[in-house]
Amino acid sequence: MSAFTIKATKQLGDIEFNVNLTLPNRGITAIFGRSGAGKTTLINMVAGLVKPRDGHISIRDRVLFDSSSRTNLPVHKRNVGYVFQDSRLFPHYTVVGNLKYGRKRVSKSKLEEICQLLDIQHLLARYPRELSGGEKQRVAIGRALLSEPDLLLMDEPLASLDLPRKREVMPYLEQLAESINIPILYVTHSLSEIVRLAQHIVMLDKGHIIENGELTKVWQSHAMRPWQSFTDQSSLFEATVLEHNTQYGLTQVALSNNHTLWTQYYNAPMGEKLRLQIRSSDVSLTLTQPSDTSIRNILKTTITSIEHCQQAPDRQSVIVELKIDDVNTLSANITRWAHDELKLEKGKEVYAQIKGVSISQRDISHPHLPQ
Numbered sequence: 001m002s003a004f005t006i007k008a009t010k011q012l013g014d015i016e017f018n019v020n021l022t023l024p025n026r027g028i029t030a031i032f033g034r035s036g037a038g039k040t041t042l043i044n045m046v047a048g049l050v051k052p053r054d055g056h057i058s059i060r061d062r063v064l065f066d067s068s069s070r071t072n073l074p075v076h077k078r079n080v081g082y083v084f085q086d087s088r089l090f091p092h093y094t095v096v097g098n099l100k101y102g103r104k105r106v107s108k109s110k111l112e113e114i115c116q117l118l119d120i121q122h123l124l125a126r127y128p129r130e131l132s133g134g135e136k137q138r139v140a141i142g143r144a145l146l147s148e149p150d151l152l153l154m155d156e157p158l159a160s161l162d163l164p165r166k167r168e169v170m171p172y173l174e175q176l177a178e179s180i181n182i183p184i185l186y187v188t189h190s191l192s193e194i195v196r197l198a199q200h201i202v203m204l205d206k207g208h209i210i211e212n213g214e215l216t217k218v219w220q221s222h223a224m225r226p227w228q229s230f231t232d233q234s235s236l237f238e239a240t241v242l243e244h245n246t247q248y249g250l251t252q253v254a255l256s257n258n259h260t261l262w263t264q265y266y267n268a269p270m271g272e273k274l275r276l277q278i279r280s281s282d283v284s285l286t287l288t289q290p291s292d293t294s295i296r297n298i299l300k301t302t303i304t305s306i307e308h309c310q311q312a313p314d315r316q317s318v319i320v321e322l323k324i325d326d327v328n329t330l331s332a333n334i335t336r337w338a339h340d341e342l343k344l345e346k347g348k349e350v351y352a353q354i355k356g357v358s359i360s361q362r363d364i365s366h367p368h369l370p371q
Contacts, residue, residue, distance in 0.1 A: 004151070004183050008045050008055035008065075017041060017207035023185075023200065025060065028177045030198035030215070031187045037204040039187045043153045046185065047082055048075040059150045059183070081144030081152040085159045087136035089128040089143075096124040099143050106146055114142045117179055118172050134165035138172055145180070152184045158193060173197055191227060195219075195236065195277060195360045216275075220321070220331055230317065233280040235330045236360070241272045250296075256325050262296045263357040277360040280333035284353045285320065287342060297354035299324055303346055306339070320344060322352055330354075 006021045017038050023029050031039045044050040046057060046064065054067035064073050064080075089098045099114070100106050115121045118138045128136060137157055144152060157173075158166045174197060177184060188194060194201060194215065201218050203211040211223040216236040218224065228234075239253035242260060249265040253274060263276065290298055301322035308318055316336040323329055330352055344350070 004059050006042070006046060006055075006057050008042075008052035008057065010041070010045075010050070010053045012038065012041060012207060015207045019204075019207070019209055021202060021209065021212060023183060023202075025183055026181055027199040028173075028184045028186050028197050029200040029202060030194045031185055031202050031204065032189075032194060033204035033210075035189075036206075038207040039204055040155055041207075042202075042204065043082075043155060043185050043187060046078075046151070047080050047153055048073060048078050062150060079147070079150045081147055081149035083137070083140050083144050083152070083154045083157050085156045087128070087133075087140040089136055089139060091128050093127075094124065095120065095126050095128075095131070095139050098128070098139060099124075099146055101143065103146060110146065110148070114145050117145075117175065118142050132165060132168075133161045134168035137161065137165075137169055141172070141176065145176075149182065151182050152180075154184060154186045156187050156189065158188075158190070170196060191232065195275075220329060230333070231279070231281060233319070233331065233333055235278045235280070237276040237278070237328055239274050239276050241266070241268050241270055241274065243270065255328050259299060259324055259328070261354070261357055263359060266359055275360050277358045278330065278354055279356060280319065280331045282354060282356040283330060283332035284355070285332055285334060285338070285342065285344070285350045286353060287350060289351050290353060293353070295353045295355060297357060299330070299352045299354070301330060301350060301352050303344060303348045303350060304329065305346060306344060308336070318344075322350070 004023045004025050006019060008019055010017045019042060031042060033039055041050055045052055048064065051072060052065060052067065055065065057065040063071050064078050065071060090101060093101060099111065118141060120138050120142055123131065123135060123139065131139065158169060161169065177197065186198065198215050200213065201211070201215045202209060203218070203223055211218045211221055216238060219236045237255055239255055239261070242252045242254050244251050244265060250262045251266045252260055252262050253276065254260050261276065266274065268274065301324055303320055304323045305321040306318060318334055318336050318339040320332045320334060321329060322332060332352060
C-alpha cells in the first residue's frame with residue numbers, strides 16, 4: 001500500500017509554512033501545536049480549501065495536489081471527509097436527511113453500519129434542535145463517513161463540547177479509529193484527547209514540523225515538555241493483556257517478553273492491546289531491589305539522562321530518564337535531594353518502583369493501581 005504524503009510550502013503572512021510528512025495509512029494522527037502554528041492550514045491543504053505554493057499531496061494511489069504536474073483536484077473530487085468544531089447540521093433536515101445530504105445514493109446497509117458504529121439509530125427522525133452537542137457531533141461524523149472517504153479530517157471536533165459531552169463522544173472516536181481502515185488527521189489542543197485517541201502525532205510550530213512520530217516515542221521528547229505541567233509528565237506504553245487476577249481485581253500486562261506490569265482489572269481478552277500511562281511523579285528510584293513492599297510493579301532500569309525540571313524550579317525537581325529495554329523508556333520525577341543522596345548518574349542501574357499505572361485509552365472509573 002502506498003504512503004499518505006503531505007509535502008507543501010506556502011507563505012502565510014510572516015510565516016513560511018513548510019512541511020514534509022509521510023503519515024500512517026490507518027488510525028488517528030494528532031496535529032498539535034500552538035494557536036497559529038499551521039494546524040488547520042495543514043488539513044485545509046489536504047481538503048483542497050487552501051492551495052500550497054508548491055509540493056505534493058497524495059493518499060494511497062491518488063494524487064490530490066502536485067505542483068510539478070499542475071494537479072490540483074477540486075474539493076468535491078478529493079473524497080475527503082471533514083468534521084468541524086461545530087456540527088454544521090442543516091436545522092430544517094432530520095438526522096437521516098443530514099446524513100444523506102449531498103449523496104445521490106446511500107445503501108441501506110452502509111447507513112445501518114454507520115448508525116450502529118456511532119449509536120445514532122434512535123436519532124434518525126429527530127431534528128438538530130432536539131439533539132445534545134455530543135449527538136450532533138456524532139451525526140456530523142456519520143455524515144462524513146457516509147461519503148466513504150479515503151481519509152477523515154477532524155478540526156477540534158470536541159472543542160465546543162462541555163466535559164460530560166466530551167466523555168460521551170470519546171468512546172465513539174476510539175471505536176472509529178479501530179473500525180475504519182482509513183487515516184484520520186485530528187487537530188486538537190487537548191493533551192488528554194491525544195493520549196486517549198492518537199497513535200501518531202505531528203507537532204507544528206510556526207508552520208514547521210518540530211516532532212513527528214509514534215505517540216509513545218514523541219510523548220517523552222523535549223518538544224512536549226513545555227506543554228506538560230509537573231503533574232502531567234508521564235510515560236506511555238503499548239502493552240498486551242497476559243492474565244487476570246480476579247481475587248485482587250488486577251490485570252497483568254506485558255511491555256515486552258521480559259517485562260510485565262500489574263494494573264487495575266480490565267475486562268479484556270488475553271492478547272488485547274492497551275495503552276498504559278505512568279506519571280513521572282508516581283515513580284521512585286532505589287539502588288537495591290526492594291523486598292517486603294506494597295508496591296507491585298518494580299523494574300530494573302538503566303539511567304539514560306538526567307535534567308533539572310524547568311517547569312517547576314521551586315520544587316528542585318530532577319527528571320530521570322530510564323531505559324527498560326530496547327523499546328521502552330520510563331521517566332521519574334524525583335527531588336534534587338534524592339538525586340544527590342543516591343549519587344545518580346548516566347549509565348547507573350537502578351530499580352524503578354511504580355506506584356500507579358493507568359489505562360489511558362478507556363474511561364476507567366478507578367485509574368490507579370492499589371499499592
